[in-house]
Amino acid sequence: TGQQNILTEKQGNVAIVTLNRPKALNALSGALIQELLQALKAFDKDDDVGAIIITGNERAFCAGADIAEQKALSFTQAYNTDYLRDIVDSILAIHKPIIGVVNGYALGGGCELAMMCDIVYAGEKAVFGQPEIKLGTIPGAGGTQRLIRAIGKAKAMHMILTGENMSATEAEKAGLVAKVLPVNEVLPAAIKAATTIAGYSRPVVAIAKEAVNEAEELGLRNGLHFERRLYHSTFALSDHQEGFGAFLEKRQPQWKHV
Numbered sequence: 001t002g003q004q005n006i007l008t009e010k011q012g013n014v015a016i017v018t019l020n021r022p023k024a025l026n027a028l029s030g031a032l033i034q035e036l037l038q039a040l041k042a043f044d045k046d047d048d049v050g051a052i053i054i055t056g057n058e059r060a061f062c063a064g065a066d067i068a069e070q071k072a073l074s075f076t077q078a079y080n081t082d083y084l085r086d087i088v089d090s091i092l093a094i095h096k097p098i099i100g101v102v103n104g105y106a107l108g109g110g111c112e113l114a115m116m117c118d119i120v121y122a123g124e125k126a127v128f129g130q131p132e133i134k135l136g137t138i139p140g141a142g143g144t145q146r147l148i149r150a151i152g153k154a155k156a157m158h159m160i161l162t163g164e165n166m167s168a169t170e171a172e173k174a175g176l177v178a179k180v181l182p183v184n185e186v187l188p189a190a191i192k193a194a195t196t197i198a199g200y201s202r203p204v205v206a207i208a209k210e211a212v213n214e215a216e217e218l219g220l221r222n223g224l225h226f227e228r229r230l231y232h233s234t235f236a237l238s239d240h241q242e243g244f245g246a247f248l249e250k251r252q253p254q255w256k257h258v
């Protein structure tokens with residue numbers, strides 16, 4: 001199955017998926033989405049991989065849904081194809097942490113794709129926006145739901161109703177982005193962070209990701225309860241014995257990922 005719209009590679013225990021439709025600013029065609037989801041699922045199952053990076057190029061992370069492809073769809077076709085549900089559900093189901101590395105445009109579905117990542121690093125020239133309103137539609141892959149959780153209602157509503165973009169610096173201040181770095185430093189920094197994450201116990205990393213993501217779904221009481229249950233469950237891992245033992249013995253832990 002040749003990949004036409006993405007590139008994949010591994011650097012150590014880090015998998016990198018690069019969106020690669022530069023002529024359309026990495027717009028999310030159906031084909032690109034299928035390749036992206038297939039790659040993510042494969043890396044999620046790959047024992048050598050401890051963390052996954054999704055990135056684009058300097059000009060664009062992703063300019064959103066493929067407008068040319070979407071233009072032709074009727075309601076029924078859009079509803080039946082449901083590639084939005086596909087992408088949202090599939091990315092949510094990935095156990096391993098995903099770092100989005102955003103340079104250039106992250107617009108519409110591109111901003112939503114960035115928000116589906118667990119951590120976002122941005123280059124100084126990155127631009128985030130939900131310009132769907134200008135096209136006569138609204139965000140369809142989490143924009144109205146995730147943006148408000150990331151940056152609050154005031155800024156989310158403003159962006160979604162005006163279609164105005166947000167710079168990388170603003171996005172970092174607002175809480176959409178973990179780090180902003182010079183363009184040529186952002187991917188290496190993300191690989192470094194991903195390598196650190198990939199160096200920890202895989203099941204513990206997956207459990208931590210799951211616990212944090214549940215915070216979006218649960219009220220505080222239930223969230224704390226869920227966290228405590230997961231916390232206790234880590235005591236059953238041999239990696240937990242190893243981590244605590246190694247600290248007390250003043251040595252580096254050797255994770256077995258079980």
Ligand code: HXC
Binds near residue numbers: 131
């Ligand atoms: C298809 C796109 C595209 C897109 C850009 N291109 N964005 N093709 N779908 N979303 C194509 C252009 O048609 C053009 O092709 C080439 O990429 C370069 O783009 P230009 O517009 O010439 O570049 P520039 O003038 O630098 O402007 C960059 C831009 C602009 C500001 C990012 O391209 C733009 O506004 N794009 C649309 C962004 C957008 O509205 N996204 C939301 C989509 S709706 P040619 O062949 O002319 O060179 C959405 C709904 C959410 O995402 C659904 C969830 C998945």
